[in-house]
Structures are given as structure tokens and as C-alpha cells.
Amino acid sequence: MKGRWIKITEAENIPLREGRPVKLGEVEIAIFNLNGRFLTIENACPHKGGPLCDGIVTGSAVVCPLHGRHFDLETGMPVRASEPACLTVFPTRVENGIVMVNIEAGHRAMDSAAA
Amino acid sequence: MKKLVVVGNGMAGVACVEHILKHKPDFDITIFGDETHVNYNRIMLSLVLAGEKSADEIVLNDIDWYRSHSIRARLGVKVARIDRAARLVIDEEGEAAPYDRLILATGSSAFIPPIPGVDKKNVHVFRTLDDTRHLTAKARKGLKVAVIGGGLLGLEAARGLQVRGCDVTVVHLGSSLMDKQLDATGGEYLKRRLEDLGIRVMLPKQTAALTGNGKVEGLRFASGDQIDAELVVIATGIRPNAELARDAGLHVNRGIVVNDFLETSDPAIFAVGECTEHRGQTFGLVAPLFDQARVLAAKITEQPGPAFAAPAPAAKLKIMGVDIYSAGVIDESEPETEVVRYEDPGLGAYKKLLLRNNRLIGMILVGDIEDEHIYMDWMRSAADLSGMRRQLLFPPRGVDTGLSIAEMPDSETICGCNGVRKGDIIQAIHRHGVTTLHQLKERTRASTSCGTCAGTCEKLLRAVAPDFQEETATTLCSCVPFSYERLREIVRGQKLKSVEEVLAVYGNRKGCEVCKPALSYMLDMLWCGEHDEDRSARFINDRVHANIQKDGTFSVVPRMRGGVTTPDELRRIADVAEKYNVPMVKVTGSQRLDLLGVKKSDLPAVWRDLGMASGQAYTKGVRMVKTCVGSEFCRFGTQDSTSAGIELERRLENLFTPHKFKMGVVGCPRNCAEATVKDLGLIGQDGSWQVVVGGAAGKSVRKADLLITVETTEQALEAGELFFQYYRENGNYLERSYDFVERLGIEKIRKETVYAPDEVKRGLLERLARSKALSHDAWLEGAQPFTPTQFVQIQPMQTIEEPQLV
Numbered sequence: 021m022k023g024r025w026i027k028i029t030e031a032e033n034i035p036l037r038e039g040r041p042v043k044l045g046e047v048e049i050a051i052f053n054l055n056g057r058f059l060t061i062e063n064a065c066p067h068k069g070g071p072l073c074d075g076i077v078t079g080s081a082v083v084c085p086l087h088g089r090h091f092d093l094e095t096g097m098p099v100r101a102s103e104p105a106c107l108t109v110f111p112t113r114v115e116n117g118i119v120m121v122n123i124e125a126g127h128r129a130m131d132s133a134a135a
Numbered sequence: 136m137k138k139l140v141v142v143g144n145g146m147a148g149v150a151c152v153e154h155i156l157k158h159k160p161d162f163d164i165t166i167f168g169d170e171t172h173v174n175y176n177r178i179m180l181s182l183v184l185a186g187e188k189s190a191d192e193i194v195l196n197d198i199d200w201y202r203s204h205s206i207r208a209r210l211g212v213k214v215a216r217i218d219r220a221a222r223l224v225i226d227e228e229g230e231a232a233p234y235d236r237l238i239l240a241t242g243s244s245a246f247i248p249p250i251p252g253v254d255k256k257n258v259h260v261f262r263t264l265d266d267t268r269h270l271t272a273k274a275r276k277g278l279k280v281a282v283i284g285g286g287l288l289g290l291e292a293a294r295g296l297q298v299r300g301c302d303v304t305v306v307h308l309g310s311s312l313m314d315k316q317l318d319a320t321g322g323e324y325l326k327r328r329l330e331d332l333g334i335r336v337m338l339p340k341q342t343a344a345l346t347g348n349g350k351v352e353g354l355r356f357a358s359g360d361q362i363d364a365e366l367v368v369i370a371t372g373i374r375p376n377a378e379l380a381r382d383a384g385l386h387v388n389r390g391i392v393v394n395d396f397l398e399t400s401d402p403a404i405f406a407v408g409e410c411t412e413h414r415g416q417t418f419g420l421v422a423p424l425f426d427q428a429r430v431l432a433a434k435i436t437e438q439p440g441p442a443f444a445a446p447a448p449a450a451k452l453k454i455m456g457v458d459i460y461s462a463g464v465i466d467e468s469e470p471e472t473e474v475v476r477y478e479d480p481g482l483g484a485y486k487k488l489l490l491r492n493n494r495l496i497g498m499i500l501v502g503d504i505e506d507e508h509i510y511m512d513w514m515r516s517a518a519d520l521s522g523m524r525r526q527l528l529f530p531p532r533g534v535d536t537g538l539s540i541a542e543m544p545d546s547e548t549i550c551g552c553n554g555v556r557k558g559d560i561i562q563a564i565h566r567h568g569v570t571t572l573h574q575l576k577e578r579t580r581a582s583t584s585c586g587t588c589a590g591t592c593e594k595l596l597r598a599v600a601p602d603f604q605e606e607t608a609t610t611l612c613s614c615v616p617f618s619y620e621r622l623r624e625i626v627r628g629q630k631l632k633s634v635e636e637v638l639a640v641y642g643n644r645k646g647c648e649v650c651k652p653a654l655s656y657m658l659d660m661l662w663c664g665e666h667d668e669d670r671s672a673r674f675i676n677d678r679v680h681a682n683i684q685k686d687g688t689f690s691v692v693p694r695m696r697g698g699v700t701t702p703d704e705l706r707r708i709a710d711v712a713e714k715y716n717v718p719m720v721k722v723t724g725s726q727r728l729d730l731l732g733v734k735k736s737d738l739p740a741v742w743r744d745l746g747m748a749s750g751q752a753y754t755k756g757v758r759m760v761k762t763c764v765g766s767e768f769c770r771f772g773t774q775d776s777t778s779a780g781i782e783l784e785r786r787l788e789n790l791f792t793p794h795k796f797k798m799g800v801v802g803c804p805r806n807c808a809e810a811t812v813k814d815l816g817l818i819g820q821d822g823s824w825q826v827v828v829g830g831a832a833g834k835s836v837r838k839a840d841l842l843i844t845v846e847t848t849e850q851a852l853e854a855g856e857l858f859f860q861y862y863r864e865n866g867n868y869l870e871r872s873y874d875f876v877e878r879l880g881i882e883k884i885r886k887e888t889v890y891a892p893d894e895v896k897r898g899l900l901e902r903l904a905r906s907k908a909l910s911h912d913a914w915l916e917g918a919q920p921f922t923p924t925q926f927v928q929i930q931p932m933q934t935i936e937e938p939q940l941v
């Protein structure tokens with residue numbers, strides 16, 4: 021996979037079924053811990069910029085804490101078709117207990133679908 | 136006196152005896168039953184298995200009933216043979232009992248298919264109370280269970296065991312579940328729902344053998360693969376218990392052959408229930424058997440009565456959260472049958488109606504069975520639906536077409552399970568002042584078995600009872616589709632102690648932003664800290680103890696009891712505002728100060744520097760007590776409202792409630808702190824306090840109801856505490872006190888709080904005290920965070936200057 025993998029933090033810093041925001045340069049991402057599987061999305065909700073890291077996790081989706089839009093954490097796709105905007109997702113893995121994110125290989129489902 | 140002997144102490148036999156007694160017969164009655172229990176509701180065994188009912192709760196006729204009717208009950212005694220010539224039944228001990236009339240009501244037994252290994256240990260059937268006890272004794276968390284058979288009984292067994300924590304797989308021979316009652320599409324919807332609930336379904340699967348050495352260890356399938364199983368339940372159908380009759384030389388096919396009056400081939404012998412075969416048909420549900428019981432009771436007491444004609448079958452699956460109803464003809468391949476269908480995979484709802492000549496002849500309802508009673512009305516009355524064709528799938532509620540409830544004859548059976556007729560219900564309403572479904576259930580047993588007729592009962596109540604009260608049971612959400620009350624019972628009864636556990640067993644294992652905080656509250660309230668707290672189930676406000684704002688910052692509202700502050704507090708607030716560049720300091724509508732626009736990572740330091748407790752302005756909990764200056768300063772003041780308000784706030788602060796809880800205490804009826812529009816208000820008068828509850832001045836405006844008038848401040852505070860705890864225990868999550876008081880009615884609330892017996896009051900206060908003792912100021916977490924990164928912004932271990940976004 022192209023792009024650099026960046027060491028972010030120890031896995032235990034992201035509690036079970038919660039998200040935590042991390043600023044990388046200009047980009048703010050939110051990393052979630054789904055029972056030991058880590059997933060990363062851009063942190064700002066496309067609606068009005070709500071901090072998605074603070075949302076409640078439901079299955080593999082997150083609910084924006086401001087006005088309740090749902091986004092799938094694996095694909096970045098909105099759960100309801102009536103709210104079309106979608107999020108960038110970033111490849112994430114854990115190595116030696118450290119969460120690593122490939123910030124340059126982020127991708128957005130709808131753009132690629134449109135392309 | 137003639138001797139009547141009944142063999143079989145089950146649902147049909149005893150129902151028949153009950154009807155015989157109504158005819159005031161000249162019989163000396165003996166009932167033999169090889170189970171040791173008095174007659175119980177076999178249908179409810181599913182609920183006993185699931186832990187929703189106890190064995191005592193399903194008794195239909197207790198021992199006093201037998202005694203008071205001078206019925207000789209021979210329980211735990213199996214009848215071995217019948218001597219027809221001598222008119223004797225002989226039990227296994229060889230003891231003989233003479234009869235003039237004999238009723239065979241032997242029911243049926245579980246059919247065990249001839250698969251190698253079915254005789255191993257831990258292989259069970261599910262038919263009797265004893266079977267149920269064996270299953271519950273063995274069930275434990277994580278136990279691998281295989282249920283062979285995906286019909287009604289198998290699925291109820293599967294769910295019951297799963298609810299007890301077992302890891303359950305249903306193995307079904309057919310290609311779709313409940314194939315007697317559903318078509319393939321309906322079966323698929325059912326399968327998906329069960330899988331959502333965490334039950335594995337394998338089909339079509341033919342079990343070739345049960346493996347294991349002595350004890351069962353697994354199933355091997357005809358297809359060669361296998362699964363592990365430490366407990367196996369076989370639910371592959373039933374066989375009428377007809378050997379006794381066959382050995383006695385009566386006419387028997389699959390069941391004991393009876394005519395339209397339940398007579399067998401011997402004029403002194405009758406049969407009733409699942410052991411019978413009528414016009415080639417055998418039975419597996421109680422409704423037709425209760426009809427048989429009535430017909431036979433008239434026949435045997437030589438009264439004029441109807442002949443038996445088997446009604447159209449109707450079946451409902453009794454699994455919480457899985458709504459399935461099927462009735463009448465479901466085979467659409469029959470000639471001249473029209474089919475009307477609707478499905479919504481998102482809702483998990485599927486409806487299929489079968490019509491012939493514009494008349495409803497059958498239905499399958501999955502996921503949405505609310506209109507079942509309307510459809511049953513249409514079907515029973517063979518209503519002509521030509522004018523309704525556009526509304527078939529969503530019939531207008533409350534509008535009766537065809538036979539209206541008023542036109543239904545009094546003799547018509549409303550509750551098939553318990554044989555309750557329309558006339559019985561009307562009598563209960565008039566004679567005993569029944570006004571709710573609950574009371575009707577207690578009085579008549581109507582709708583206490585499978586619950587299918589609850590809708591019709593409700594319609595009757597609405598039509599006949601002068602002051603019918605509807606029971607509103609709203610479900611929490613589609614992730615955990617039960618009413619709050621039911622969930623509270625489940626959580627308490629099953630000792631579930633985490634949100635995850637509730638969702639795993641009773642929900643879709645995901646949960647959402649609606650049910651997770653609600654369950655989190657419920658567990659906290661019921662277990663007072665003895666539960667596994669799941670922070671991820673909380674809304675962000677309750678994870679960081681501040682209110683999230685539009686830009687992701689937070690607001691900080693310190694507690695300022697009774698709206699009273701000091702110069703020192705004000706100075707600290709001012710310092711904090713400057714030190715942390717707080718964009719706005721505002722006087723709130725609740726008599727205190729708000730620091731708006733604080734960064735999450737600054738929260739712990741802000742709290743520390745303030746040195747004040749959390750005002751809980753972000754949560755569903757105790758907000759504040761607004762007070763007026765009262766008798767200490769005001770020339771009209773009759774009570775010291777400021778001190779009383781501060782004391783009230785101290786007693787209740789840091790506690791959580793179904794929705795936010797705001798209070799007010801005023802020194803006189805001029806009501807300067809708006810106590811009459813608060814969740815709880817104390818209004819001072821000369822020599823007394825009025826305690827008022829359920830007021831509102833937010834989205835809606837409602838004047839609070841008077842709970843009680845008392846003399847002393849201590850009494851007023853105690854009345855407030857009683858209401859407060861009662862609301863905590865009985866309010867639905869997100870139900871403000873103004874809706875709660877409207878829903879329950881102030882009379883009921885008074886009766887169950889301030890006017891309740893002393894021990895009830897003591898209970899409420901004790902539980903409140905226990906919660907209070909465990910509660911603490913949430914802002915203490917600033918110094919001792921719940922998780923290391925609760926407030927801090929994570930800094931990446933590696934940084935990059937400019938990521939190249941693709």
C-alpha cells in the first residue's frame with residue numbers, strides 16, 4: 021500500500037467502543053476501537069463539523085453527537101441514504117500494541133464510486 | 136351417582152371437567168394424571184424456560200380446586216390398561232377403578248426420530264414441567280445447545296435456553312423455519328430476526344447421528360459436517376398418546392378416532408384433546424381442544440350442545456421480540472386463491488393475505504402483527520372485502536368492517552386458549568367493574584395464554600366498560616423491542632449487569648444512541664453501582680461531565696445550591712474565566728452561572744480551579760433547585776424557602792433520573808421561583824407546605840399537580856424524596872415528570888408514594904439512600920479519570936509535516 025504508516029498511540033489509549041481524536045498536521049482523524057479492531061475516519065461530520073470521535077458506536081457505525089447522523093466506520097458511507105455525504109476512511113492496523121494509520125492512503129467511497 | 140373417570144390431567148381433560156361441573160352433573164369424578172403436578176398451563180412452559188414465569192405462576196387448577204369439587208385426583212399414577220368388559224381402568228400398580236363413563240385425555244408425546252444416539256445423556260424433549268426443570272437445571276452461560284426442529288416448539292425452546300446464556304443452534308430439516316405456519320419468505324424473515332438475536336440457524340440439515348461417549352457431544356449431519364453440542368433438545372413433532380385406546384381395541388388411526396361429539400367406538404368411552412383424531416385430523420394447539428371440551432361436556436351430561444367442527448388453525452410464536460402470526464389457509468397454490476403481499480426488509484416486516492371471493496381465508500404476519508385482530512375478525516366473519524381492497528395491507532385501525540364487536544354473539548369464544556366467551560367478558564366488566572386489560576386477565580384468564588386475543592379483549596373493553604383505560608406499553612427501540620417495564624423485569628429477573636449483555640441476549644447486539652443510554656440508566660438505577668459500567672453506552676456529555684456545544688467545546692455549570700453564591704465563589708469563577716479564555720460567562724435560566732466554550736482537555740483544570748461541584752447541567756439527572764428569598768428577607772414570606780431549597784438540592788444532587796429533574800422552592804404562593812412549573816416544587820404557606828409534581832414550562836407548559844400538603848419542612852422534603860425515587864424507578868428513559876405524571880395519574884402516584892403503606896415508603900427511601908450513598912460529584916473524575924485518555928488530546932507518537940492526501 022502506498023503512503024506512510026504513522027505510529028499514533030498505544031492501543032489501550034482508545035477504550036472499547038469509543039473514539040479518540042488525533043491531529044496530524046492539518047487533518048484531524050478519529051480512531052475507534054471495535055473490540056480490538058481499530059478503524060479510522062476523518063473526525064469532522066460533513067453536516068456541520070460535529071466531532072465524530074465523541075459519538076456513540078452502534079455495531080460498526082458511529083452516531084454524530086450533534087445531530088445524530090450515522091456513518092459506517094468501515095466504509096465511511098452514511099447509514100441513511102437520505103444523507104448522502106460520506107467520510108474519508110484511513111487504513112489502520114496495530115503493530116506491537118501500537119495503533120498505526122496510513123494517512124496518505126485515505127479514501128472516500130462515493131468519490132471512487134463516481135470515478 | 137355415576138362414576139366418571141378421566142385419564143389425563145392436562146389442559147383438555149381438565150377444561151372438559153370444568154365445563155361438566157358447570158352443568159351441575161350427577162357424577163363422582165376421578166382424574167388420573169401420570170405427571171405429579173396439578174393441572175398447569177403447558178403453553179406457558181416456554182415462558183418458564185425463558186425465566187419469565189415461575190412454575191407456580193402457570194398453575195391453572197390448584198389442589199383446592201380438586202378438593203372443593205370433590206374430585207379424586209390420582210396424580211403421579213399412570214393408567215396401564217382398560218378393561219372394557221368390566222368397565223375398569225387399571226393403573227401400573229394393578230389397582231382398578233370402575234367407571235360408567237370414561238374420558239381419555241392423554242394428550243401427546245414428543246416424537247423422537249429414529250436417529251442413532253438419541254438415547255445419550257443430555258438429550259431432552261420439551262413437553263412437561265419436569266422436562267422444563269431438567270433443561271433449566273442444565274442451562275448455563277456458554278453451554279453449547281443444539282435444538283433439532285425449527286417449528287414453534289423448537290424455536291421457543293431455543294430462545295428460552297439462549298436467554299439463559301446458552302449458545303444455541305437450531306437445526307431444521309426443512310428448507311425454511313416454521314414451515315407448517317409460514318411460507319419460504321416468512322421463514323426467511325424469521326430466520327434473519329433470530330440470527331439478529333444471536334441464535335444460529337442451520338437449514339436444510341438432516342441430522343444423521345448424535346455423537347459422544349455416553350454423554351452427547353455433538354451432531355453429525357447427513358451432509359458429513361458436524362457441530363459440537365453439550366445439550367440437545369429434540370422438537371421434531373408430537374404423536375398422540377393412543378396406545379391405551381389401541382390396546383383396548385378402540386378404533387385408532389394416528390389418534391383415537393372420535394366423531395363430531397367426541398364419542399369413540401365404545402359408547403361408554405370418549406376422548407378429548409391431542410390424543411384424538413377427528414375427520415382425519417390430529418391437533419397440536421389448544422384452541423380446537425377447548426372447543427372439543429365444551430362439546431364433550433354437553434354430550435356427556437346429556438345437554439343439548441353443538442357438534443365439534445375444527446376451527447381454522449391460528450398460531451403465534453411466543454418469543455419476545457419476534458412477532459409471528461399465522462392463521463387459516465397459507466397455501467397459495469389452492470385454486471382461486473388470491474394473494475396480497477407486502478414486505479419491508481428494513482423493518483423486518485412481511486405480510487401475506489390470502490383471499491378467495493373477496494374473503495380473507497388465511498394470513499402470514501411477520502414482524503408487524505398489530506392488525507392481527509382486525510384480520511381475524513375479517514376471517515371469522517367471512518366479511519366481504521370488495522370495498523376494502525385498497526386498504527387490505529394497512530386496515531384503518533378502530534374501524535370495524537363486517538361483524539362489529541357489538542354484533543358478535545355472546546357465545547362466541549374470544550380467548551381460544553382459555554375458552555373465555557364474549558359473554559364471560561361482558562359479565563366481568565359489569566359485575567366486577569373491570570376497566571383494564573390487566574384486571575380482565577386476572578378475572579377471566581382471557582388473553583393470559585398466548586395473548587393473541589388481547590386486541591379483541593381491548594376492543595370489547597373499550598366498547599363496554601364505561602371507563603376503559605388503555606395500557607400503553609411503548610417499546611424502547613427496535614434494537615431491544617420490549618417495553619420499559621418488561622425490560623426492567625428482565626434485567627432484574629435475569630440479573631443482567633451490563634448493557635452489552637442485555638443487547639446480546641434481548642437485542643440485536645448492536646444497540647444505538649437511543650437504547651444504549653437508556654439501558655445504561657436502567658442498569659445504574661436497578662443495580663446501584665453493582666453493574667459493569669459501560670462508558671461507551673453513554674452520550675458524550677455523560678462521559679466527560681459537560682455539555683457538548685456546536686463547535687465541539689463544552690459548557691461548565693457549577694452547582695450553586697438554591698441559586699445562592701458567595702463573593703469567594705464569584706471571584707474564582709471570574710479567575711477561571713480569564714485564565715482559560717472562556718468566551719462567555721452567562722447567568723442561566725436556572726439561577727446559576729455558565730462558562731461556555733471550554734475545551735475538553737481543559738475541563739479537569741477548570742473544575743479544579745473552580746473548586747465547586749458539578750451542577751449536572753449536561754445530564755439526565757438532578758439539575759437544580761430554584762429558590763426565592765423567602766421568610767428571611769421577604770415581607771410576604773411564610774417559609775424559609777432558601778434553606779429548604781438548599782437542603783433539597785443537597786439531598787438529591789448527583790443522582791440520575793429518567794430525564795432531567797428541576798425543582799423550585801418558594802416562600803409563598805406568589806411563586807417567584809416558579810415552583811408550580813417544575814418537576815418538583817415546594818410552595819410555602821402559613822404553617823404548611825404544598826408539595827407539587829409534574830410541572831413544566833419548556834416545550835410544553837403544565838401546572839404541577841398537588842401531591843400532598845404537610846406541616847413541617849422535613850415532611851415536605853420527605854414527600855419530595857418519595858416522588859423523586861418513585862419517578863426514578865418507574866419513569867421511562869427520556870420521560871419528563873410532566874409526561875410521567877400524566878401517564879400514571881396523580882391518584883395512583885399518591886397511593887404509591889405519600890399514601891402508601893409505611894413499608895413501601897421505607898423501601899423507596901432506603902433505595903434512594905443507597906443510591907445517594909454510592910453517588911458522587913462527577914467532577915472528581917477530573918483528578919482521577921475513568922480512562923487515561925478521558926479528557927486528554929492524544930498526541931501522535933510520530934508526526935508529519937504535510938500529509939499527502941490522496
Ligand code: SRM
Nearest residue numbers: 682684690692722723724725727752758832833834835871
Ligand atoms: C444554559 C441554558 C440556557 C441559558 O443560557 O439560560 C440551557 C441550555 C440548554 N438547554 Fe435548556 N437551558 C437552560 C435552562 C432551561 C430552562 C429554564 C429552567 O431550568 O428553569 C428550561 C425550561 C424548563 C424545563 O427544563 O423544562 C429549559 C428547557 C430545555 C428543553 C426543553 C425540555 C422540555 O422537556 O420541555 C431542552 C431540550 C431537552 O431537554 O430535550 C433544553 C436543552 C438545552 C440544551 C442542553 C440543548 C442541548 O442539548 O445542547 C442547551 C445547552 C446549551 C449549551 O451549549 O450549553 N432546555 N432549559 C439553561 C441552563 C440551566 C442550568 O443552569 O442548568
Ligand SMILES: Cc1cc2nc3c(=O)[nH]c(=O)nc-3n(C[C@H](O)[C@H](O)[C@H](O)COP(=O)(O)OP(=O)(O)OC[C@H]3O[C@@H](n4cnc5c(N)ncnc54)[C@H](O)[C@@H]3O)c2cc1C
Nearest residue numbers: 143145146147168169177178213214241242408409420421
Ligand atoms: C412448550 C409448549 C408450548 C406450547 N405452546 C402452545 C401455544 O402457544 N399455543 C397452543 O395452542 N398450544 C401450545 N402448546 C400445545 C398445548 O400445550 C397442547 O395442545 C395442550 O396441552 C394439549 O392438551 P391435552 O390435554 O390434550 O394434553 P396434555 O396437556 O399433554 O395433557 C395430557 C396429560 O395426560 C397425561 N397422560 C398421558 N397418558 C396417561 C396415562 N396413561 N395415565 C395417566 N396420565 C396420562 C400426560 O402426562 C399429560 O399430563 C404448547 C405445548 C408445549 C409443550
Ligand code: SF4
Nearest residue numbers: 684685723724833834
Ligand atoms: S432555547 Fe435552549 S436549546 Fe434553544 S437555543 Fe437556547 S439554549 Fe439552545
Ligand code: FES
Nearest residue numbers: 065068070084087
Ligand atoms: S454535525 Fe454531525 S449530524 Fe450535524
